[in-house]
Amino acid sequence: IENNGSKNNITHVPKHAKKAFNVPVKRSQEIQLTRMELPVCEDEQAIMETINENSVVIICGETGSGKTTQLPQFLYEAGFGNPESDNPGIIGITQPRRVAAMSMSKRVAQELSLDDQRVSYQIRYDATVSSKTVIKFMTDGVLLRELSGDFLLSKYSAIIIDEAHERSLNTDILIGVISRVLRLRKELSEEDKSKIKPLKIIIMSATLRISDFTQNRRLFDILPPVINVNARQYPVSIHFNKRTPRIDYVTEAFRKVCKIHTRLPRGGILVFMTGQNEISTLCKKLRNKFPYISSDRTHRNRAAIKEETPIDELNEYIHGGHSDRNVDCEIEELVIGENDQDYLDHYDDFDTDSEDSITEFENDGLDNEYGLLSQLRLLFVEIEFDHPPPEGTRLCVVATNVAETSLTIPGVTYVVDCGKVKERCYNASTGVQSYVIDWISKASADQRAGRAGRTGPGHCYRLYSSAVFNDQFQQFTVPEIHRTPIEGVILQMKAMNIDTVSNFPFPTPPDRDQLKKAETLLRYIGALNENSQITSLGRAMATFPLTPRFSKMLIIGQQHECLPYVIAIVSALSVGDPFIKDYHIDGTDSDDESDKGELEDYVQTKELNEIQKEVIFKKERRKLMRKKFYDVQKRHSGLDPTSDILKFLNVVGAYEYSGGSEKFCEDNFVRIKAMQEIHKLRGQITNIVQTNCQGVDVYVDPKMKPPSAIQLEALRQIIAAGFIDQVAIRKDLVDGTTKAFSSTRGISYSTMWTDEDVFIHPSSVLYHGKPPDFVVFQELQRTNKVWMKGITIIKPEWLPKLGKSLCVFSKPKELPAPKLRRNDDEMTAYVTPCFGPKSWELPPIKV
Ligand code: ADP
Ligand code: MG
Numbered sequence: 001i002e003n004n005g006s007k008n009n010i011t012h013v014p015k016h017a018k019k020a021f022n023v024p025v026k027r028s029q030e031i032q033l034t035r036m037e038l039p040v041c042e043d044e045q046a047i048m049e050t051i052n053e054n055s056v057v058i059i060c061g062e063t064g065s066g067k068t069t070q071l072p073q074f075l076y077e078a079g080f081g082n083p084e085s086d087n088p089g090i091i092g093i094t095q096p097r098r099v100a101a102m103s104m105s106k107r108v109a110q111e112l113s114l115d116d117q118r119v120s121y122q123i124r125y126d127a128t129v130s131s132k133t134v135i136k137f138m139t140d141g142v143l144l145r146e147l148s149g150d151f152l153l154s155k156y157s158a159i160i161i162d163e164a165h166e167r168s169l170n171t172d173i174l175i176g177v178i179s180r181v182l183r184l185r186k187e188l189s190e191e192d193k194s195k196i197k198p199l200k201i202i203i204m205s206a207t208l209r210i211s212d213f214t215q216n217r218r219l220f221d222i223l224p225p226v227i228n229v230n231a232r233q234y235p236v237s238i239h240f241n242k243r244t245p246r247i248d249y250v251t252e253a254f255r256k257v258c259k260i261h262t263r264l265p266r267g268g269i270l271v272f273m274t275g276q277n278e279i280s281t282l283c284k285k286l287r288n289k290f291p292y293i294s295s296d297r298t299h300r301n302r303a304a305i306k307e308e309t310p311i312d313e314l315n316e317y318i319h320g321g322h323s324d325r326n327v328d329c330e331i332e333e334l335v336i337g338e339n340d341q342d343y344l345d346h347y348d349d350f351d352t353d354s355e356d357s358i359t360e361f362e363n364d365g366l367d368n369e370y371g372l373l374s375q376l377r378l379l380f381v382e383i384e385f386d387h388p389p390p391e392g393t394r395l396c397v398v399a400t401n402v403a404e405t406s407l408t409i410p411g412v413t414y415v416v417d418c419g420k421v422k423e424r425c426y427n428a429s430t431g432v433q434s435y436v437i438d439w440i441s442k443a444s445a446d447q448r449a450g451r452a453g454r455t456g457p458g459h460c461y462r463l464y465s466s467a468v469f470n471d472q473f474q475q476f477t478v479p480e481i482h483r484t485p486i487e488g489v490i491l492q493m494k495a496m497n498i499d500t501v502s503n504f505p506f507p508t509p510p511d512r513d514q515l516k517k518a519e520t521l522l523r524y525i526g527a528l529n530e531n532s533q534i535t536s537l538g539r540a541m542a543t544f545p546l547t548p549r550f551s552k553m554l555i556i557g558q559q560h561e562c563l564p565y566v567i568a569i570v571s572a573l574s575v576g577d578p579f580i581k582d583y584h585i586d587g588t589d590s591d592d593e594s595d596k597g598e599l600e601d602y603v604q605t606k607e608l609n610e611i612q613k614e615v616i617f618k619k620e621r622r623k624l625m626r627k628k629f630y631d632v633q634k635r636h637s638g639l640d641p642t643s644d645i646l647k648f649l650n651v652v653g654a655y656e657y658s659g660g661s662e663k664f665c666e667d668n669f670v671r672i673k674a675m676q677e678i679h680k681l682r683g684q685i686t687n688i689v690q691t692n693c694q695g696v697d698v699y700v701d702p703k704m705k706p707p708s709a710i711q712l713e714a715l716r717q718i719i720a721a722g723f724i725d726q727v728a729i730r731k732d733l734v735d736g737t738t739k740a741f742s743s744t745r746g747i748s749y750s751t752m753w754t755d756e757d758v759f760i761h762p763s764s765v766l767y768h769g770k771p772p773d774f775v776v777f778q779e780l781q782r783t784n785k786v787w788m789k790g791i792t793i794i795k796p797e798w799l800p801k802l803g804k805s806l807c808v809f810s811k812p813k814e815l816p817a818p819k820l821r822r823n824d825d826e827m828t829a830y831v832t833p834c835f836g837p838k839s840w841e842l843p844p845i846k847v
């Protein structure tokens with residue numbers, strides 16, 4: 001390039017080299033040195049050339065190779081985001097997890113010595129973005145939302161879609177939408193083109209199932225080039241178990257950790273478990289085994305433990321030729337991803353600790369994020385990088401697969417992999433959602449093993465046999481879009497004016513039946529009209545970053561001064577069941593019917609140790625305490641318990657009344673973190689309501705008065721409106737064989753979504769009363785039976801008002817033989833043809 005006197009005073013630069021526009025960067029010496037170690041930095045030139053020549057580029061590289069932290073910097077240095085360059089638009093990077101967006105933006109700001117106004121993040125309720133922002137990290141949900149306001153994404157010159165291998169729902173949709181944006185940006189008129197430049201898309205992935213992107217002609221006109229970053233991965237020896245433990249891989253993991261810790265040279269241990277209970281059980285066992293006293297305040301809260309190494313093992317060790325063994329080795333545990341799977345995988349930030357809790361925002365398909373666990377993980381990031389374990393200790397991290405690709409834990413030499421993952425499964429044909437612990441994929445197993453080989457040769461102990469691995473592990477994990485209810489996504493897409501969702505270029509299109517089901521649901525709850533076009537209610541719902549049901553509840557909750565209660569309810573439902581569950585003696589949780597007998601057997605046949613006795617004692621107490629919360633309702637309203645969801649409201653009220661006290665939570669077996677999160681969410685949702693619903697002046701006083709009887713009934717109607725398609729009718733009423741019942745046990749109900757009988761879950765407040773005629777339920781859960789959870793008693797006369805399109809009205813004479821029709825297109829609720837009392841009439845929906 002000739003020196004033409006412009007400010008790019010460059011004399012000799014190879015073709016396409018990024019130096020064509022070179023933004024100076026001040027990096028500290030230390031950072032400079034660390035960067036040089038990163039594999040992506042070696043490929044910077046090749047990467048930038050490929051980006052210059054192609055509109056879409058795919059970059060694959062091992063976790064920890066520097067993709068997330070370095071790519072934005074390459075672009076920045078090449079002038080992206082610089083108003084004077086050819087690519088003045090800013091650089092956007094999407095992350096499936098909120099915590100990654102926050103921590104990565106901080107790291108990049110630090111590396112570039114820029115402030116957080118320039119390198120910023122934006123997550124659902126929190127942002128550091130400003131007019132000066134050049135590099136913006138955000139969750140993929142945030143970018144999806146921006147698309148509905150600016151379909152051309154005109155303020156960006158480059159979008160990096162990170163962690164694409166996770167195949168989160170949002171990522172898949174983003175890639176689909178962006179393939180259209182790309183085309184539109186190319187097809188702009190000459191005039192517009194001068195303002196909006198072509199967009200660069202960089203898709204980054206860890207493992208290598210990329211053919212869905214690279215070979216997908218629906219997505220991109222020209223198949224994108226793939227750059228493989230060669231990470232220096234040290235060899236990891238894989239050790240399979242000879243036998244696969246039938247159930248108890250927690251104990252197996254415990255043994256393995258003990259062995260590693262007492263026999264093998266120093267090096268961190270990373271254990272993969274599937275969920276909170278397993279993690280706490282394992283940590284408890286480890287703590288008992290290795291009691292530890294630390295004087296270091298920083299580490300006191302880390303459940304750190306210590307053990308004297310038995311001398312014979314030490315000898316064995318020394319004979320093995322290792323000399324750096326520390327006799328007083330201590331083991332540190334840091335429990336991360338305490339609430340596991342939902343976090344990490346997709347619905348990232350929620351405190352959803354098991355199959356029991358609902359997954360907040362599960363359906364919004366947009367920005368599934370929250371603070372609670374993210375704090376934990378932030379804490380984790382902070383501790384890991386800023387406070388390495390003290391000298392002479394060994395770090396043992398027990399995690400769910402949050403540690404699989406998102407975070408690189410330094411210093412891990414040993415990986416213990418249980419081979420399982422907890423996944424939310426959704427049965428599209430029945431609408432039943434359940435959590436299933438299943439084998440991971442081969443790709444995941446390799447990822448996990450790879451975590452041991454970052455800093456040196458490592459070992460991976462797989463707690464399953466090679467035969468199981470070969471025969472039962474799938475090659476790759478099924479993309480989320482094939483596992484989740486997608487109504488929230490469809491609603492968002494409809495709000496973005498993407499009308500025919502069935503033609504949308506999803507990387508792997510969802511099942512047509514599932515799309516149809518989701519559209520049906522949206523019609524039922526009034527978000528779409530009969531022609532599947534978005535209604536004004538639907539548009540209002542789409543402005544809430546919540547699952548459509550919750551949005552609807554908030555929209556219609558603006559009456560009888562119920563809104564603060566509805567906000568509390570939606571917050572609680574979003575966070576999930578705050579009650580600590582009952583535990584089996586073996587540490588697994590259960591509140592199934594079968595549980596009782598088992599417990600009694602245990603008490604009678606086994607000699608119980610102290611711990612087991614304590615478990616039983618606690619369990620009984622928990623039951624009593626839980627009961628208290630529906631008694632509260634009785635005290636305030638004189639009504640028998642009518643709703644599990646209102647029980648949540650009672651807990652929230654009582655907790656706030658206690659001043660958010662820890663003791664309250666302890667005494668009542670309520671998870672304090674869940675309560676704090678609910679508290680926070682109430683504030684956030686209040687803000688959203690204020691922004692979204694003009695003229696609504698909602699003020700949330702954390703200390704609410706208990707709702708009046710009128711309000712309680714209105715709240716039940718609002719809950720019913722949100723779950724109007726999930727009405728269940730006692731079977732005998734449908735059959736016309738009405739009987740008198742004294743117990744709910746074994747009493748079956750009919751619903752619209754499945755032909756199977758459903759039952760009141762033993763954890764429900766309604767379980768111990770008389771079986772109600774009509775209820776709405778929050779979810780169905782399949783174990784040995786299909787259970788309804790989160791149940792609310794409703795009155796049939798509400799149904800014509802709340803779900804007219806779902807009702808078939810029979811003439812009075814034809815009574816009493818109304819039928820529940822289950823024809824897919826004409827699903828109907830079963831109601832008696834009479835209208836509710838005027839005073840309960842819901843006012844027209846405000847938009
Ligand atoms: P990738 O995206 O390819 O997995 P990253 O860019 O996330 O890789 O990480 C590159 C390196 O930077 C890793 O070794 C990681 O441990 C390190 N790193 C990430 N965040 C921080 C931080 N806050 N402080 C120090 N090092 C960090
Ligand atoms: Mg990364």
